[in-house]
Amino acid sequence: MQILTVATSPIAGQKPGTSGLRKKTRVFMQPHFVENFVQAILDATGGAKGKTYVLGGDGRYFTPRVAQVILRMCAAQGAQRVIVGQDALLSTPAASHLIRLNGADGGFIMSASHNPGGLDEDFGLKFNTANGGPAPESVTDAIFEATRTISAYRILETQDIDLSQIGESRMGDMRVSVVDPVADYAALMETLFDFPRLRALFAGGFRMRFDAMNAVTGPYAKEILERRLGAPEGTVLNATPLPDFGGLHPDPNPVWAKALIDEMFGPDAPDFGAASDGDGDRNMVVGRGTYVSPSDSLAVLTANAHLAPGYRGGLAGVARSMPTSAAADRVAEAMGLAHYETPTGWKFFSNLLDAGRVTICGEESFGTGSNHVREKDGLWAVLLWLDILAARGQSVAEILADHWKTHGRNYYSRHDYEALPNEIAERIVGGLRDKLAGLAGQTFAGLVVEAADEFSYTDPVDGSISAHQGFRVMFEGGARFVIRLSGTGTEGATLRLYLERYVPGPDGLDEEVQAALAPVIAAAEEIAAVRRLSGRAGPDVIT
Ligand code: VG1
Ligand code: CO
Secondary structure (H helix, E strand, O other): OEEEEEEOOOOOOOOOEOOEEEEEHHHHOOOOHHHHHHHHHHHHOOOOOOOEEEEEEOOOOOHHHHHHHHHHHHHHOOOOEEEEEEEEEOOHHHHHHHHHHOOOOEEEEEOOOOOOOOOOOEEEEEEEEOOOOEOOHHHHHHHHHHHOOOOEEEEEEOOOOOOOOOEEEEEOOEEEEEEOOOHHHHHHHHHHOOHHHHHHHHHOOOOEEEEOOOOOHHHHHHHHHHHHOOOOOOOEEOOOOOOOHHHOOOOOOOOOOHHHHHHHHOOOOOOEEEEEOOOOOEEEEEEOOEEOOHHHHHHHHHHHHHHOHHHOOOOOEEEEEOOOOOHHHHHHHHHOOEEEEEOOOHHHOHHHHHOOOOOEEEEOOOEEEEOOOOOOOHHHHHHHHHHHHHHHOOOHHHHHHHHHHHHOEEEEEEEEEEEEOHHHHHHHHHHHHHHHHHOOOOEEOOEEEEEEEEOOEEOOOOOOEEOOOOEEEEEOOOOEEEEEEOOOOOOOEEEEEEEEEEEOOOOOOOOOHHHHOHHHHHHHHHHHOHHHHHOOOOOOEEO
């Protein structure tokens, strides 16, 4: 076995986005592409010498090759140990947990999350730090800088290691531990939720459908829901992770998880439905005939978490990303909890969680999680919902209606305009930026602008500043819209328009969402002209 030093040169475009580096799979397959990026990660984080890493991913096409490359590079650079999920599988929350459980120095997660997989689709690589959380901006900036100056990488010349068998082996001087990807995660869930109560729920005939979308959560959901909690076999659909996710787009929303939605709104629907994304950190929850918007889900979980054993002592606080609705803020205010508003992306929650300022975090993009790991966690959210349903003995619809009666309702929707030509997206965003300062006091579609700005975040823990995090236009009465460009897309620019309107109740809590938001949608078009400037008749995806 020989350590090779391979000459290389910088490859453009290796800048991590909202959540790691994402590109078309064929881009990742170019010579040196993976190696350059991995070397940049190692160099930017002080080298691999003596370190322990966790490695796994959502099983998408190209994962087995990348896993071997990462192992050989870690071995060449003196890493002490890599803990790998069997078959190179690990959900993102399970990887976060393994890093923390083993006191590892970091982890590599091979995933493009909710993006489709396959030779002609997307691949991705994320690096998490020793706290189990996504690398903060200071680290991703340093990684990007390293990709721009790289001249060589080091890799061990050796045979592939067998990742299909659980157990210990060696690659050069480095220890490789292939572990069950599910066991430690499932054990963690048992400490947070009332498993006997949940077993009794299923034994009593409670019916659930979980769509794993042929992605990584399948084995986790099978083990926890069907084996440990006794839900009938067949509760988990699409449970085998496939390299191309069986052609599904593993993004748990009403558009891409339409089969689940149809079942939940059809005759004889189960009591509860849920779906997860490619890497298992997102969740969509659906009641019988009831869609739960992720922003409302965060608010309901915050209000009811104390019903689950892991949160019986109460919450330290709650954080949401800026585009997420203020529903959770209202709960926090009612409960006297601290609440925080961060930029989009889970990396911004880590400091708040590490400092003990918040217990629960969430994003409008179907992501919720808590201080049990440093990532959002799809199955965790599903189990917390189940525990709440079991404790309250009510349906999802009843819990939502009760929530809105108590706190009022933040009508909410996100409109995505996908794969826009970059110059058009820039024109829309640039136009809005130019207008922002003069908007206050003006009326659009009957709504008076109260304030408008570009969101900038100062981390309350370390004081770091993240500017240019999206445009906000706030109207009198609590309505607002937000526009930002996606940092996870791989084709052109995806523009996200987030719309929100608050209705205090008791009247007007049961409107159709798009109808309730019509004035905000109209005002947003008058101000930002997304449809006019893009020439699109409407959004590609509405969630
Ligand atoms: C999207 C979501 C964001 C989420 C990110 C990663 O980012 O909006 O809330 O944290 O995806 O989610 P963007 O930049 O495209 O809006 V996932 O499940 O990749 O890990
Ligand atoms: Co994800």
